[in-house]
Amino acid sequence: MANEFESIESVMEKLADARYIADRALATVLFLAHRLEKPIFLEGEPGVGKTEVAIVMAKLFETRLIRLQCYEGLDASSALYEWNYPKQLLHIRLEEKGARAREEIEQIIYSRRFLIRRPLLEAIQWDGERAPVLLIDEIDRSDEEFEAFLLEVLADFQITIPEIGTLKAERRPMVVVTSNRTRDVHDALKRRCLYHWIEYPSIEKEYDIIKTRLPGIEDRFAKAVAGFMHRLRDVDFLKKPGVSETLDWARALLAMNRNALDEDVVEETLGCILKYEEDIRKFKEEIWSDEEKRAAYL
Numbered sequence: 001m002a003n004e005f006e007s008i009e010s011v012m013e014k015l016a017d018a019r020y021i022a023d024r025a026l027a028t029v030l031f032l033a034h035r036l037e038k039p040i041f042l043e044g045e046p047g048v049g050k051t052e053v054a055i056v057m058a059k060l061f062e063t064r065l066i067r068l069q070c071y072e073g074l075d076a077s078s079a080l081y082e083w084n085y086p087k088q089l090l091h092i093r094l095e096e097k098g099a100r101a102r103e104e105i106e107q108i109i110y111s112r113r114f115l116i117r118r119p120l121l122e123a124i125q126w127d128g129e130r131a132p133v134l135l136i137d138e139i140d141r142s143d144e145e146f147e148a149f150l151l152e153v154l155a156d157f158q159i160t161i162p163e164i165g166t167l168k169a170e171r172r173p174m175v176v177v178t179s180n181r182t183r184d185v186h187d188a189l190k191r192r193c194l195y196h197w198i199e200y201p202s203i204e205k206e207y208d209i210i211k212t213r214l215p216g217i218e219d220r221f222a223k224a225v226a227g228f229m230h231r232l233r234d235v236d237f238l239k240k241p242g243v244s245e246t247l248d249w250a251r252a253l254l255a256m257n258r259n260a261l262d263e264d265v266v267e268e269t270l271g272c273i274l275k276y277e278e279d280i281r282k283f284k285e286e287i288w289s290d291e292e293k294r295a296a297y298l
């Protein structure tokens with residue numbers, strides 16, 4: 001697998017070979033991010049394939065995926081580095097009876113050996129042949145202070161550890177930032193990145209995704225599932241199903257030896273696609289109990 005993106009078409013082809021279906025707009029962003037060495041910012045509803053982009057990029061470039069999962073309260077030290085206190089303490093104990101001066105011991109325990117590298121430092125210090133892919137997943141879950149800190153790191157991929165000095169990345173990692181947009185991410189961060197909003201897929205795209213991910217599935221059945229999901233997303237649910245739900249559902253149906261949708265099997269497996277009791281009830285009451293509407297889904 002070549003490690004270059006020659007054209008937008010070739011990006012689409014390579015992604016498809018790696019079992020990821022991308023439309024031209026996304027392929028363009030990936031192509032440009034690669035050429036211009038810019039981070040990619042992907043936003044979209046849950047389960048539309050944001051995280052998977054980073055996973056597939058690492059696969060295509062045959063390199064490591066370094067993942068920073070964001071959460072509320074995530075701070076710089078958990079994302080960058082920490083000192084290994086237990087190991088430092090142990091070392092101090094062992095040195096107690098030795099002849100080393102205090103300064104010397106301090107120098108030892110604040111050296112790289114005692115550093116725990118968290119994802120960002122790991123990406124900066126990466127010494128592999130090819131730049132790694134750094135996935136900063138679900139940035140919207142972290143606090144704004146963390147975002148500001150991240151902005152600094154993304155600016156020049158260099159950090160200063162007071163006890164050690166300044167470390168700079170030899171190869172800029174390919175950065176993929178994702179957000180479910182539970183809050184707006186600061187413009188300054190977005191400005192630094194190439195932005196792309198991933199929509200729910202069209203019927204055709206979802207059909208392609210199902211066929212790629214579940215190669216054994218019959219065309220007709222894959223079409224039926226894609227059509228059903230497309231229609232389902234028009235309903236005002238608390239949580240609309242993403243592509244993950246589509247694939248889970250199709251897998252479940254295949255495991256039940258089904259190769260067509262019918263009234264009963266849909267009802268029995270609703271839990272694969274709707275994850276709120278209110279949504280399931282709404283679906284049953286407003287759609288499934290109505291013969292005409294039901295027919296449109298099947």
Ligand SMILES: Nc1ncnc2c1ncn2[C@@H]1O[C@H](COP(=O)(O)OP(=O)(O)OP(=O)(O)O)[C@@H](O)[C@H]1O
Nearest residue numbers: 019020021045046047048049050051052209243244
């Ligand atoms: N375009 C696509 N081609 C192939 N598989 C896809 C595509 N989009 C989504 N998938 C599949 O759907 C699943 C969900 O994708 P992913 O986890 O990347 O979604 P996400 O947008 O990160 O969701 P969340 O916001 O919940 O984290 C994965 O198993 C992925 O393989």
Ligand SMILES: [Mg+2]
Nearest residue numbers: 050051137178
């Ligand atoms: Mg994700």
